[in-house]
Amino acid sequence: MQLGFLVDLHLCMGCKGCEIACKVENEVPLSTWRLRVKYVDVGSFPETRRTFTPLRCNHCANAPCERICPVSALHYLENGIVNIDKERCIGCAGCVMACPYGAIYIDPQTQTADKCTYCAHRIASAMMPSCVVACPVEANIFGDISDPMSSISKYISSHQGNVQVRKPEKGTEPHHYYVGGGNVTLNPLASFRGEGHNLFNNLTHLPVGGHH
């Protein structure tokens, strides 16, 4: 079994329901996120468009975070999930340096690394990840990509030519796909990210793990 995710960016409307569901399900502390939806505005007024991109751990088949972890706190489950053992983590932040997708952070409460686990605890009880359940437009499709009959496999094969992963050149072999993605949505260097007030929030940097 190889679990994977697919987000159809044509369907996503940026409601952030998945973001909140993840926060609640996994008790993700304030100022940190396992999953977030990024808004990027494209064009000049009046020809403008807003894009929404949910971003989470890709559960890479060749995960740099797993390779660099000195104590195997990051490890593979049999279903392909890259899981984290917070009791074992020493908080060296090697994984934060290694993940090319910025998907890992140091949890300010436990002072250990944390990231999306595809809700491994829910999967173990035969439930869907909480973000999948919360999405009102079913933009998140989750399942076994090694099973050609699974909904995710069928979705991938029916959208061939329009399925992408982030940063394929890194050789991480992500198990997280996007339909309808492009440079602006998937490449962080292809959009300008300024500091200061934007829409509802203050885009800035946070202290890591609550100290330093």
Next chain:
Amino acid sequence: MAHEIIAATNAIVTLDVALPGIVWGWIITMNMWAKSIGTGIIFLTFFLLKKYPIETGFIRFPAVVISIVTIHLFLFFTVIDLHQMFRFWHIFFYPHMTSAITVGAWMATGFVGLILGMAYFIYLKKDEAMYDKLLNYTVVLAIPVTLYTAGLMAQSTARELWQMPTESAQMILAALLAGSATMLLMGGNKFSDEIKKDLGIILGLSALAAFILYMAEIIFGPMKAEEVAAVLEYIKGGEYTIMFWMGQLLAFIVPMVLVCMSITKKSYYLLKVAAISALIGLWISKHVWLVIPQLLSMS
């Protein structure tokens, strides 16, 4: 390429979470800097004892003391940077050998054992032969201890600027630079002019080689990867430009010039200034190179 895309699309992030700040900061710089001295002094002790066994016999004890102090500083900064520092022992009980951190921790432990052995034989037993024998093993182990940080940086897939094999060359050069500078300061006027000249040449050449590598990365790095180009903007008119050039000046340019002046004038007092400049500049150069890739948003 990204610049052109942004210009063409006017793509602007309008809503996103705050990103983490610098994760590996000055503590890791201290770690790399202290390690450069700790292993570098061993390389230089080995060299001097082989080439000038009679005149440099007195360095055995002070050199190993400096190595012990700086390697323990390195270990101290390694441990205090951990967010769960009291779980440090997990590295030994749950080791994951694909990680450069694990390999480095094991190597550094062996290295500490050997330098403590050297100190024991020279201070308590006054046994120079045993010291020299252990030094042969220590100098071999000093190579991977110096290099493992480069391996760790190479494993940091997110940080395109830290490339192998450039980083391994930079680590060895930093150790030679720091080792020769520390030896010049430690030996002082007890060294003959010939020995000072040798140390000056090692200092000057390692500064030259490291400087060439940095300049090559600045000029050619952006041609290879978009991320490298974006990161280097921070030192090409960005917020770390002054700090970067201060580091280059103090670590490499000033020592090179002073070494050349000392050798041409056959007057070696300037080498001490070169040594101090190199040690200060090395810290700054390492710090800038450590921090700038972390400023880039990864997603």
